[in-house]
Amino acid sequence: MVHVYNSKVRLKEGRVGELTCGNGHKTDFSAPPEFRGNTGMLTAEDALVAAVNMSIMQTFLHLIEKKGIKIRGYEADANGILGNRKGNECIIRIVVHPKITIDPGTDIDGVELCLNEARKYSIIANSTHATLVVEHKLEIQKG
């Protein structure tokens, strides 16, 4: 089965647009402030970095569920660095820092394997040219 993901944009006023995603999310967007956009709004650059960050989390959750591994918590910071490749500006590197909280006795090797596989199988990680680095931290929560 072919899956297609759809989005619509529409210019509202000035350089502010309205985004409607196929799965229902709707929000205003602009260029980033350093490119004369507004603060407090979604930007294309943030959306790309967020897509990678969200995809790695969702892929990881899917993989641990298949293995029957339970976690207490997952959070991740991601940074996308703007650079130049072949004369064109693009996001050249994305670094994701997942912090996973687990109970004592959790299958740590299993968690680390799932995280490596999430990096490998994430649909969005495989859709970007940017070099992607995932540096994780496991926190074992006692009690």
Add this chain to the structure above:
Amino acid sequence: MVHVYNSKVRLKEGRVGELTCGNGHKTDFSAPPEFRGNTGMLTAEDALVAAVNMSIMQTFLHLIEKKGIKIRGYEADANGILGNRKGNECIIRIVVHPKITIDPGTDIDGVELCLNEARKYSIIANSTHATLVVEHKLEIQKG
């Protein structure tokens, strides 16, 4: 100057996460419904397609402004197709359909040039592996 784009994700409940983007946008997200996620929420797949769609619009607006070209309206549908490359699932093709409304007498060649350059210089278009096709339509609004 180096620009860095940041996002944070945090697992809330089940497989629903909370996304906070560096420029301030905040929303819940999930996997797409076909991967057992929720409807009505942002997904990583939608975010990638949206990033390309938003970036082409913002780059186009920047370029026409530099040329002093004014438009009446801009809207665009974008579709990202899930496929397989080297054994991994990824978004293999994104097609963007901008519809630009202009007044009679507007520099049509200038508009088309800016749209081609937006495709070429869009930061996000240059950050994705997906084959990107932009098929536009110009509408001249009389009166």
